[in-house]
Amino acid sequence: MKLFRFDPVMPITQFGSMNVVAAPVMRNDIGIQVVWMRLDAGGRLGNHQAVKNQLFIVTSGNGWVQTENGDKTTVTVGQAAFWQSGEWHESGTETGMMALIIEGDAIDLPNIAPQRNST
Incomplete structure (x- = not known):
């Protein structure tokens, strides 16, 4: 077994982001990477384009996500x-x-039906 720490973390300030820190978890040779991210109270990861397909999995707390012309979805x-x-x-x-x-x-x-949008 190996234990890992994901601190110190990098503050994210691009795109008007605030109260956000991130740490790389892994990257492989076919271009897939995993990043751990923490948004503190009042945190915002500002509006930006996904460079590649991106899956954002909430592991703690709650918040909202939004597309360019869409409503915020909890x-x-x-x-x-x-x-x-x-x-x-x-x-x-x-x-x-x-x-x-x-x-x-x-x-x-995964081969599952997406959840319907809700706010």
């Missing part, structure tokens, strides 16, 4: 948002949220 533990490469999006929280973000062109989502 997300909580056990829920995830998927953005395709090139899609504009942002996320945030009033009370705090942690997420794992899996990015890569080769992401193969």
